[in-house]
Each structure stands twice: as structure tokens, then as C-alpha cells.
Amino acid sequence: MIQVPLLDLSYQWRSEKDHLLASVERVLERGQYILGPEVRALEQEIAAYCGVGHAVAVGNGTDALILLLKAFDIGPGDEVITTPFTFFATAEAIVQVGATPVFADVDPATYLLTAAAVEKRITARTKAILVVHLFGQMADMTELGRLAEAHRIHLLEDACQSIGAAWDGHGVGSQSDGAALSFFPTKNLGAYGDGGMVLMRDEDRALRLRRLRVHGSVAKYVHQEIGWNSRLDELQAAMLRVKLQRLDAWTNERIAIAQCYHAAFADLPVHLPRPAAMARHVYHLYTVTVPQRDQVQRALAEDGIQTGVYYPIPLHLQEALRSLGHQPGDFPVSEQLAQQALSLPLYPGMEGWRQDAVIRAFRKAVLTLPKVQG
CATH class of the missing domain: 3.90.1150.10 (Aspartate Aminotransferase, domain 1)
Incomplete structure (x- = not known):
């Protein structure tokens, strides 16, 4: 009987095997494994690819969502409007920062949030919209952007499934205040382990993210705030740089x-x-x-x-x-x-x-x- 898997990652490995192994060897020869030149280069390349000002690599996509929310000081007492039809991490991240998820139903044709549905759920406590670009398609960022601006709330993107997608010619992260990416192995740009990234237009918030991902530290043993330990390692960054080219x-x-x-x-x-x-x-x-x-x-x-x-x-x-x-x-x-x-x-x-x-x-x-x- 013919067997067809839902997903087969072996082709990506076979087609880029030599380049992937060379990237691993480069990291091993250098001997720096955390937040080194491969991570910095990947951040620059992803930012350029997505058309955003800043990209901050983190440990995984869920951390990217949590840190994205933290960068905008979203926490207890705040509401974040999102979709009930998505992976659990979207709402989990909202709860993890102490905020309350508020759901709006999705469009049956696209499975995505619409501005009309979101507007009905806005209250005085709404701090942000966390739109999910599900299965690889972006929501209508034009209308959602207008809505967020009119109500003076943040528009954030869970783009963990949609790197390379576009709305009206604009990529993920380029029409919002910030976006989260996942490099989970099954994603369109997948690592050989966990990985994530936050896209940000504001330089100050990007700097804060770099601080938050490493225990709130501004220098070794100097901690400005309580943070996380969420760092993309050099081996994953090096291999992701190879795969980004394809x-x-x-x-x-x-x-x-x-x-x-x-x-x-x-x-x-x-x-x-x-x-x-x-x-x-x-x-x-x-x-x-x-x-x-x-x-x-x-x-x-x-x-x-x-x-x-x-x-x-x-x-x-x-x-x-x-x-x-x-x-x-x-x-x-x-x-x-x-x-x-x-x-x-x-x-x-x-x-x-x-x-x-x-x-x-x-x-x-x-x-x-x-x-x-x-």
C-alpha cells in the first residue's frame, strides 16, 4: 500500500545536508554556543526577510509570545483579544503574563479573526489584539490596523505558522507593533529543535526584549528587571540560516x-x-x-x-x-x-x-x- 505522511522533513535534510553540516562544524570550531555571531546574523537576516526593524531570537515560539506581551507591559488587569481556534500557546502566553484572554469568533472562510468580530469584544480593559495567522495565511492587517489605531490599543501578531506570508504585499511583523515566530521543526522554517523569534519595529522595546531573554540582564551579573532564560543557541541559528536561503x-x-x-x-x-x-x-x-x-x-x-x-x-x-x-x-x-x-x-x-x-x-x-x- 502507498504510504503518504502528513509531513516529511527528510527532503530538507537531504537537499541541504552538506551546507547544514558545514554550518554545524563552523559553530563547533568556533566554540561559542549561546548568543554568538550566528544568532546575531540570523536576527539581521530574518528582520530583512520580513521587512522589520528588529528581530530578537529566543528559545521557542511560546517564549516569543510571552516576551512579546511583556515588551508592551501587558499584565494583570489587561485584556487581550484573540481567537479560540488556534494552538493553546496563544492563550497560554496571555495568561502567563497575568492578562485575560478575550475570544472573538473567526471567519468561516479563512479561519481568521476579522476586525468586525474583534471590535465587538473591545472594552475599556483591552490592551491589545493578538491576531493569529493560522495555517500560513495572514488576517486582514489593513482593517485590524485601523481598528487598533482607532481604539489606541496594540496590534500584535502570532505569526508562528506564517513566515513568508504577506498581506497586501507586506510580510508578517511589518504592519503591527510586534510579532512572534516559531522555528519548531515542523514549521515552514523549522530548526532541528526548538527556537523562536520576536519581530519588533520599536528599537527601545527590542532592546528590552534582549534584556528580558537573559534574566533581565544589561551586563553580566547586572539585572535591571526580572526576566527569563530564553535564548536561541548557535547551532540552531546556524542551521536556520542555511534553511532561510531555501x-x-x-x-x-x-x-x-x-x-x-x-x-x-x-x-x-x-x-x-x-x-x-x-x-x-x-x-x-x-x-x-x-x-x-x-x-x-x-x-x-x-x-x-x-x-x-x-x-x-x-x-x-x-x-x-x-x-x-x-x-x-x-x-x-x-x-x-x-x-x-x-x-x-x-x-x-x-x-x-x-x-x-x-x-x-x-x-x-x-x-x-x-x-x-x-
Whole structure:
């Protein structure tokens, strides 16, 4: 039987093996492993790639979110509006700094926050909007920017799934007060371990981030404030610099596979992740919504096609956030997505025969379910 994984990272390793090993050897020969020249170079290269003034490397994407919030002094008594349809770390970071997550439901076509939904949730305690660019597509940063400016609140981005994406030609971090990136291995730009970065337009806040990531220290043994220990190591930075050079090519591969899926599934009774008119979608995940999702997933598994469910429980119904007082039905679009969203295999280096296998199996799985046919 044909086997198609949801994600296969071996192609990236094989295609860049010599360069990756050379970058590791360079670090080992130098003998500096924390916050050295590789980290500084990666920060400069990511800032240039995203079109922002400053980039600060940290230990992982969750730390990037926490430190981003801390850089704007968001804490107890503050509310941060975000989406309930995302990975748990988005809300977790808000709680970790002492603030309160306030959810707004998402658009069923894009799975993203809209300015109209966010505006309904703004109160006198709202300090920021933390918009999530889910699955590789940016939200409407034009309208969200206007809303944030009108209410004098910060617009921040959870861009952990969307490096390389754009809205109206502008990349992540370039239309907001700050953004968080993740370099978790499965991300479009993934490390060989954990890693993250904060993008920032304001130099003073970027300097504070550099202090916060190393115990609030301004010089060795001199601590200006309570901080964290969250530092990207030199080995990861060196390898990420190699992979950054291939990011655009790999992104184009993702887009081409997505377009192939779009064409193959256009006649099916499912919702496809087509990009909004002003968006460049980089397809971190190719996520469809389909009735009887679980049955379709089982049928695909029987045909050797691995799929993923992101995310089966929306944040407002998570036990860890029960104190917020939400009930089923509070955010119906997010709840429906949790029941119907299904991510299909898509990754750079995915062979044509594997793409064809996904197409055949998915079409069969959908078309042989009477209730899906209506």
C-alpha cells in the first residue's frame, strides 16, 4: 500500500545536508554556543526577510509570545483579544503574563479573526489584539490596523505558522507593533529543535526584549528587571540560516501543491483553504473543512494517507481555561471548525505520485459518504 505522511522533513535534510553540516562544524570550531555571531546574523537576516526593524531570537515560539506581551507591559488587569481556534500557546502566553484572554469568533472562510468580530469584544480593559495567522495565511492587517489605531490599543501578531506570508504585499511583523515566530521543526522554517523569534519595529522595546531573554540582564551579573532564560543557541541559528536561503523556493513548492489540490477538489462538497484576495498564503498546513471529518480521516488512513486535526478542542472549551466561564455555543464557527477541519499532506519535496495518491483517496473518501453528498 502507498504510504503518504502528513509531513516529511527528510527532503530538507537531504537537499541541504552538506551546507547544514558545514554550518554545524563552523559553530563547533568556533566554540561559542549561546548568543554568538550566528544568532546575531540570523536576527539581521530574518528582520530583512520580513521587512522589520528588529528581530530578537529566543528559545521557542511560546517564549516569543510571552516576551512579546511583556515588551508592551501587558499584565494583570489587561485584556487581550484573540481567537479560540488556534494552538493553546496563544492563550497560554496571555495568561502567563497575568492578562485575560478575550475570544472573538473567526471567519468561516479563512479561519481568521476579522476586525468586525474583534471590535465587538473591545472594552475599556483591552490592551491589545493578538491576531493569529493560522495555517500560513495572514488576517486582514489593513482593517485590524485601523481598528487598533482607532481604539489606541496594540496590534500584535502570532505569526508562528506564517513566515513568508504577506498581506497586501507586506510580510508578517511589518504592519503591527510586534510579532512572534516559531522555528519548531515542523514549521515552514523549522530548526532541528526548538527556537523562536520576536519581530519588533520599536528599537527601545527590542532592546528590552534582549534584556528580558537573559534574566533581565544589561551586563553580566547586572539585572535591571526580572526576566527569563530564553535564548536561541548557535547551532540552531546556524542551521536556520542555511534553511532561510531555501525558504522562498520551498514556499513556492507548497503553493504549487496547494493549487494542485484546489483544482482537484474544486467540485467536492468541502471548503478549501483558498487565499483571500490580498493574501499570500504559504500553506503551513493545507486544511479543509468537511462534514463527517472523522469518517473521512479513517477512510484516508485505510488508504495509507496520514492526516492531522488542528484543532479538535477550541480554546474556550479547554479545561485549563474553564475559569473564563465559556460554554459550548459561545463561538459556533470555531466549534464547527474543531469538528470539521482536516489537514492533508503537503510539504516541500512531496513527490507527484504522493500528491496523486492524496487526491485519489480524498475524492473517494468524500464521494462515498452519502451524507457528505447531501
